[in-house]
Amino acid sequence: MTTTLSATMRPAMASRLRVSASHGFPALLSLVALVVILGITVANQPGILSVSGLTLMLMSAVPLVFAAQAQMLIMSVGDIDLGIGALIGLVTVIAATLLAESPILGVGMLVAIVLVYALLGLIVQKRGVPSIIITLGMSFVWIGLGLQILPTPGGTTPEWLTALGRWRPEAIPAPLVFIVAATVIGWYLSRQSRIGTRMRALGSSAPTLQKAGWSLAGTRVVTYVLAATLIIVSGLLLASQTRSGDINSASNFTLMTIAAVILGGGNFSGGRALPVGATLGAVTLGLITVLLSVMSLSSSLQSAAQGIIVLAVLAGRIITERFTR
Amino acid sequence: MSVTLSSPLLTEPDAPLGRRRIGWPAWGWSLIGVLAVWALIVIVRPGAPFDPLAQAMTLAPFLVLVALGQMLVITLGPGNIDVSVGTIISMASYVSVAVGASVGPVAGILAAVGVGIAAAVCSIVAILLLRVPPIIATLATSLIVSSATLLLADASRHSADAGLREFVNAKILGIPVIALLVLAITVVIALALRHTRFGLSVLAVGQSARAAERAGIKVWAITALAYLVCGAFAGLTGGLLAAFISPSTVLGTSYMLDSIAVVVIGGTLISGGRAVATGAWTGALFFVLLSGLLNLVGWSIGAQNILKGVLVVAVVIVSAAATGTGRSSRARLRESLHLGTRNKETTHG
Numbered sequence: 268m269t270t271t272l273s274a275t276m277r278p279a280m281a282s283r284l285r286v287s288a289s290h291g292f293p294a295l296l297s298l299v300a301l302v303v304i305l306g307i308t309v310a311n312q313p314g315i316l317s318v319s320g321l322t323l324m325l326m327s328a329v330p331l332v333f334a335a336q337a338q339m340l341i342m343s344v345g346d347i348d349l350g351i352g353a354l355i356g357l358v359t360v361i362a363a364t365l366l367a368e369s370p371i372l373g374v375g376m377l378v379a380i381v382l383v384y385a386l387l388g389l390i391v392q393k394r395g396v397p398s399i400i401i402t403l404g405m406s407f408v409w410i411g412l413g414l415q416i417l418p419t420p421g422g423t424t425p426e427w428l429t430a431l432g433r434w435r436p437e438a439i440p441a442p443l444v445f446i447v448a449a450t451v452i453g454w455y456l457s458r459q460s461r462i463g464t465r466m467r468a469l470g471s472s473a474p475t476l477q478k479a480g481w482s483l484a485g486t487r488v489v490t491y492v493l494a495a496t497l498i499i500v501s502g503l504l505l506a507s508q509t510r511s512g513d514i515n516s517a518s519n520f521t522l523m524t525i526a527a528v529i530l531g532g533g534n535f536s537g538g539r540a541l542p543v544g545a546t547l548g549a550v551t552l553g554l555i556t557v558l559l560s561v562m563s564l565s566s567s568l569q570s571a572a573q574g575i576i577v578l579a580v581l582a583g584r585i586i587t588e589r590f591t592r
Numbered sequence: 593m594s595v596t597l598s599s600p601l602l603t604e605p606d607a608p609l610g611r612r613r614i615g616w617p618a619w620g621w622s623l624i625g626v627l628a629v630w631a632l633i634v635i636v637r638p639g640a641p642f643d644p645l646a647q648a649m650t651l652a653p654f655l656v657l658v659a660l661g662q663m664l665v666i667t668l669g670p671g672n673i674d675v676s677v678g679t680i681i682s683m684a685s686y687v688s689v690a691v692g693a694s695v696g697p698v699a700g701i702l703a704a705v706g707v708g709i710a711a712a713v714c715s716i717v718a719i720l721l722l723r724v725p726p727i728i729a730t731l732a733t734s735l736i737v738s739s740a741t742l743l744l745a746d747a748s749r750h751s752a753d754a755g756l757r758e759f760v761n762a763k764i765l766g767i768p769v770i771a772l773l774v775l776a777i778t779v780v781i782a783l784a785l786r787h788t789r790f791g792l793s794v795l796a797v798g799q800s801a802r803a804a805e806r807a808g809i810k811v812w813a814i815t816a817l818a819y820l821v822c823g824a825f826a827g828l829t830g831g832l833l834a835a836f837i838s839p840s841t842v843l844g845t846s847y848m849l850d851s852i853a854v855v856v857i858g859g860t861l862i863s864g865g866r867a868v869a870t871g872a873w874t875g876a877l878f879f880v881l882l883s884g885l886l887n888l889v890g891w892s893i894g895a896q897n898i899l900k901g902v903l904v905v906a907v908v909i910v911s912a913a914a915t916g917t918g919r920s921s922r923a924r925l926r927e928s929l930h931l932g933t934r935n936k937e938t939t940h941g
Binding site: 349390396400401403405406407408411412413414415522526529535568571572573574575577578582585 | 670671673718722723724725727728729731732733734735736738739740742743746849852853856862863892893894895896897898899900901902903904905908909
């Protein structure tokens with residue numbers, strides 16, 4: 268009995284392992300990059316290996332991890348969101364102004380953003396327009412709204428949000444808690460829930476999903492709504508750290524989130540969602556800033572370093588994919 | 593409402609070449625937009641009705657130049673877009689001023705074109721060798737370029753050459769010299785798209801890269817050339833803008849979305865395969881006049897951004913519906929976004 272069972276299971280297990288190995292390989296690559304960055308940082312600043320040191324180092328990665336999970340959901344259906352950075356900026360602006368002054372209006376704005384995303388998902392599905400152009404256009408709407416509400420950086424976040432940013436447990440670094448939470452949420456949404464399966468099905472083979480009796484538009488709209496919610500959480504967390512609003516505070520998140528998903532083993536054509544990989548990618552990219560300051564390099568080089576690392580990892584990925592096949 | 597194709601090369605199967613109607617040109621809607629905004633400006637501020645147009649003619653050429661390059665790239669088909677033009681303009685402005693101060697203004701402009709091409713080479717290597725989707729490749733390039741711009745800005749203490757300044761602001765019969773120059777470039781591009789091997793190949797690749805490849809077109813070479821032209825035009829714009837305004841790290845920022853918007857508004861298909869060079873002019877004039885009008889009425893930068901964004905989204909949705917290209921272009925976009933060799937097995941997460 269057991270022998271026949273294992274005999275029938277073995278090919279399935281083997282292909283499963285092989286597929287997950289080839290999927291997980293890029294994430295492994297970014298894990299290596301992460302360890303190298305961590306190693307260099309610790310060698311230069313041994314003090315960083317404490318709860319407070321890790322808190323400082325990982326803090327900037329927290330909003331990025333949430334945003335990367337959002338981008339991962341959008342990319343799992345085969346779309347790309349180019350408005351993510353501008354929208355997170357807008358959320359920090361809303362958090363620092365409306366949410367503190369008139370909470371009802373602030374919450375209303377955030378709900379409106381989710382509704383707009385639902386509409387975007389519907390337009391992309393029904394009209395077949397590229398998500399890249401639509402979200403790029405929307406990013407200017409977000410920036411415009413942000414400038415209308417708060418022309419120059421400033422404002423103050425509500426007390427509860429500031430308290431969230433100030434929360435420091437003694438045993439473990441607070442950012443680690445948020446990063447793990449974001450990963451678990453992303454993992455549940457994309458890999459564990461039924462909607463996650465539908466998302467990946469929409470990304471890899473939309474006709475199959477339709478034949479199975481599911482609504483394509485419904486799936487895409489739910490994906491966009493879930494992503495918008497995660498983006499808002501990311502914006503609120505960023506505001507809780509900076510305690511002010513700035514429309515340009517997250518402008519580099521757009522590329523960083525896409526890069527994080529790709530670094531973590533995702534792809535541009537959809538059908539794949541690897542939450543742990545996306546988190547690893549986001550943390551790696553977030554730590555580049557820390558690395559540059561530890562190595563006392565000019566902050567002007569920061570964006571170039573990010574660009575080069577993205578290209579290098581993508582190149583590495585192409586090479587490893589050649590070998591694993 | 594139907595938008596018919598203006599070029600005989602691109603007739604749809606149901607409209608054979610011989611029976612082609614003398615249809616509505618693809619840039620027609622944007623021309624209506626230009627006239628409407630112009631009329632509104634005249635209503636808001638009566639007297640001297642040609643002043644706003646003359647003013648727009650001084651600003652629009654720069655946008656047209658960037659848009660022409662962007663148009664070639666977008667025409668290559670779904671997924672092709674150059675988001676590095678904005679940062680290239682900023683970088684080229686510093687380069688042209690720095691080289692111009694030590695060697696001469698002409699060398700400065702050439703150097704600006706050169707750095708534009710260098711940035712394009714970076715994108716092309718990523719797109720063709722590393723097989724990175726163009727939008728990510730050009731985003732990565734723009735990150736590298738913006739770092740270079742910041743480093744140049746720290747070192748630069750020059751200002752533009754006086755002779756170049758004079759040239760950029762010169763007018764013949766009331767028309768800026770730059771406008772005439774860009775007009776000539778537009779004519780060259782338009783003719784190239786209709787009559788040269790390169791232009792026709794760009795259109796063919798945009799309509800179907802696979803069919804173009806089977807027909808013996810070197811798709812990689814055409815792709816590379818289109819991005820090179822785009823980078824060169826962005827560099828030239830930066831060099832000229834350095835003399836027209838002055839070098840700055842944010843000089844080119846607005847040109848990124850504006851160039852894409854101008855291309856789309858001008859009637860070029862975002863899904864590729866149809867380029868409308870005239871549309872770059874009508875689109876750019878529409879954009880420049882519109883921001884003139886909004887400034888006149890007293891709209892803030894924020895409100896102008898909102899309107900621009902909504903306009904781009906609306907035009908994309910309407911044009912996707914009018915030409916019926918949306919669905920097929922998305923399928924092709926997704927195909928083009930596959931990393932490396934196509935392997936169905938690995939797409940099942």
